[in-house]
Amino acid sequence: MSTSIRLPAAVFVSLSLALTACGTGDGGAAAAKAPGGPVKGGTLTFGVNTEPSTCLDPHQSPADVAGLFTRPVLDSLVSLDTEGRIRPWLATSWTVSEDQKTYTLQLREGVKFSDGTPFDAAAVKANLDHIVDPATRSQLAAGYIEPYEGSEVVGPHTVKVSFSRPYSPFLSALATAYFGIESPRSLEQPQDALCKKVVGSGPFVIDEYVVQKGITYHRNPGYDWAAEGAGHTGAAYLDKLEIKVITEDSVRLGALTSGQVDAIAGVPPVNVRQVRADPRLTITTRQAPGGNYNYYPNTTSGPFADKRVRQAFRDGIDFATIVQNLYFGAFQPAAGPISPATDGYDKTLEGKAKYDPATANRLLDEAGWSARDAEGYRTRDGRRLTIRWGFLKAFAREQRDTLAEQIQAEAKKIGFDVEFVAGTVNEWLEKYPKGDYDLMDFSWQRADGDTLRNLFDSSSIPTDAKFGQNAARLADKDVDGWLSDALDTTDQAERAELYAKVQQRVTDEAAVFPVYVFNYLLGAGEKVHGIGWEPQAYPTFYDAWVEQA
């Protein structure tokens, strides 16, 4: 990885859409009501709450929304189905070497990028090399294949990818949109150009992306290489696809209810009941995999360096009740660091967390924070129990700011003075790598259990040299060992066991305060059918169609 400070990946991923489905049936929105078969033609307009305004290119951008915006244009080498199995797409088959360090992929023939360039082994090499090229400044994708050594064009449609160590999550990483295959000719452009337009072999072709407005696509008529398991083959049904950026929740909802858009992302939780009650609308929810929306205490300095103080914060605030009420049941309270939709989720954590203010108060007394000042905050040696929270209001979605204020007020009841410190991204960027904070919050969506390595491995601790997601700054030798062992094995049961150990340890250490499991809430009008789900949980439009009036 490059040694410069990267864009606040965590920030943007906290704005991100989800990866991987939890399997609430196979259909898309309103698929059940489809009268007759799919029809060709028409435009589908989709309203979203965020956009990859800084950069569209998923090789560069860490934002999941970059995946949503580019998935219609980009195919991947493999896909991940709802059961978590790897399925062929642009790669028809693959073999893994004995030592699990080399992957040989057999590629599909006859595939063309929309600019006419043929798809071949050289194109795959160009893409992977582009991702890890320091000049690309990849903020996420490169990190997903960190031990990458290089690719070798074995034949026109055979490519060999090597790693410096056994690397089991490679194929599931390949299935994400971050590894979408772009036209090698397009990759020759400057990085900035790729931020506005990417060219791939997908079912749609980008017309134009205008920041704040949205992106428009038209059908790629020659498309004939859908992923195995897709709803149909051949070209997409829709003539045109439009994604509109509508950041205000109420306005986006209004656009859906008034029929201005056909479907929206992020139905505001407060309006879920209202949308469900409307016979013209449907809601489809998908549970996001990966790190839940969690709060991470800084375990290395400040009050939270003391485990008892962390426990007190986690158990002395009724997170579950607050989440249930604030989100009207649309999001579930999180039981552990990762969501139930993630590979390797440890179910045994459920029901273990309990709201216990009495114990919290006792723990704080024990930790020496026993005195109270005039405002009711706890103090120790005359210093107030202040928690500096690097909360970025500008990027808060899903009423996270409202939630944060609620937590702030609840924490006050057990004597914590929670202060929101980071005003701008710059200040945040300044403080985050230095560990100059007591609390951070974000969600981190990734389907693979390896997401735990992003969140808790000591090598993921953010420093000036490397932007990591281990905001708790946890350095636990056991955790590191288990995570490394999990990389060496492709045996699912064995990996699950190792990941369970990690989840239990970080819970015992109170290195994470689980908040809620993010659900993708997709609202759609009755004329819309067949919206699918990216194996990694944002909507896809290849099979989508709209009833023609």
Place this chain on the structure above:
Amino acid sequence: MTAVAVPATRARARVVRPVLVRLGTSVLVLWGAVTVAFAGLHLTPGNVVDLLIGANTVTPEVRARIVADYGLDRPLLVQYVTYLGRVLHGDLGQSYQLHQPVASAIGEQIGSSVQLMLASFALAVVVAVTVAVLTAGRRWARAVFSGVELVGISIPSFWAGILLLTVFSFGLGLFPATGGEGVESLVLPSVAMAIPVIATLSQVLREGLELTLEEPFVLTARSRGMSDLGVRLRHALRHALLPTVTLAGWMVSYLFGGAVITESVFSRQGIGRLTLTAVTNKDLPVVMGVVLIASLLYVVINILLDLLYLAIDPRLRGA
């Protein structure tokens, strides 16, 4: 009606001189805006290169290019001249956060904002003129509308926007809440933005109308049997319009600021929201660019209004 007869040469002088003065002031204003932007950049604590880059990372080569482009390794005065020169060539710099030149980022957004500003300006003029003509000098109507105008002046436009959205879009479903296309989507935001303009404009217009209605020539017109409405529209309005030209500067300013708020309330694309995002992300090149564009717009509109002023005021036209 009787235009005051003025010899042609004097008339020309009367036309040319204010235009020259205006042009001079305009250049000054533009120069001032560039200076303000430059000062903003250099008064900010921190490394100028870092400020220009904002919350982003760039390669050392890009860094070197920024230093060269802005002449940052040279004395402040040279930097200032360099910056001035670049702006003169229409180069507003590069947004390192949006990965595109500032000029093209603004270019993508300004159309939508101008649409909104023009729509609310037109709405404001039509409504204000109607209200003023109908209420001037009429005791009760005037009293009622004065009250309404006071409220209109006092209501913050973001609240007006929220109320309009809640009632007309979410409640009654009469108008769409967002969208770049179609006239309907312009209705609510332009009304929200026009409210204070209408209130201010109609006050000034009515005041002008009432003054004019007492003038002798109005009496003459009336005595010739012209209807009341005819007098108001054909004679009084023209005179009453003159003072409103002084409002123009304020209106341009107001509409620009209003765009920031209205666009974010209604989730519209536009230069206002671009600015707001740039401010939150400390994307200084964009903020500076918008400041320059705003002052340019101000200058252009004022020149246009001066010409309009000539058109309205018969005394300034040649014999």
Place this chain on the structure above:
Amino acid sequence: MTTSTIVSPGVVIGRRRRRVPRAGVWAAAAFLLVVAVIAIAPGLVAHGSPDLTDALAALRPPDGEHLLGTDANGRDIFTRIVYGARPSVLAGLAATALAVTGGTLAGLLAALGGRVPDEVVMRVVDVLLSLPGLLLALLVIAVAGPGTLNAVFAIAAYTLPGYARLVRAQTMVIRRSGYVEAAVSLGLTKARIIARHVLPNAFAPLLVLATIEVGTALVAASSLSFLGLGPRPPAPEWGAMLSAGRDYFSVAWWVAVFPGLAITLTVLSVTVVGRHLQRRVEGRLS
């Protein structure tokens, strides 16, 4: 030909002043008194803490227990509006005070400092007036960062030019009126002349302008808070309350209505009182 000078939407200085009915002026004054009282001592009117959350009582409509309902955090909106008076009003007042001070100094410098300072100050004022106010404020915040104090400076920066112009104009009038010359011939120092003669005469119109402009400053401050550039949560600032509540308007109208009403009524009252003062002062002068 121009009979009116427009400084801002609230300030139309013209020949004719329409009267606001006396009852209206009294009502406005009374309202401002209430705002002043709750800003100074919110505890007199509202009981309980404005930050007290209750997840189980979120988004309750107005009733006997919660006069104006509760917000998404279950906080009592009435209490928050009462406690919000201070931060909401103070920012506007502070910005105005700052602008009046700065504007007066600049105006005096222009009027009395000689030709060069006059040209410089007035051209700077021209430039500042030509930039959209909110944009100027945003530039200040982009440079200095968000926060209450910076918002105050930002608003002061864009209301200052109006005062500078007014003070300069008033001072010029006084200078030409003869009694400054008289004072000079009597051997008085410049500072003394300013303090004794110039300032008292410029004071009344300045007060009028400032009163009315407080309204503009209030709206500006709440706009900045609404845009997320004002005080930090959980400060119950009115604009910030509206901003935080905007996701809930579709199901809870009271979250949207009451904080906005508080701002509007305050600004309206300031404008009414300001205009009344203006009429009185101008009546006295002419």
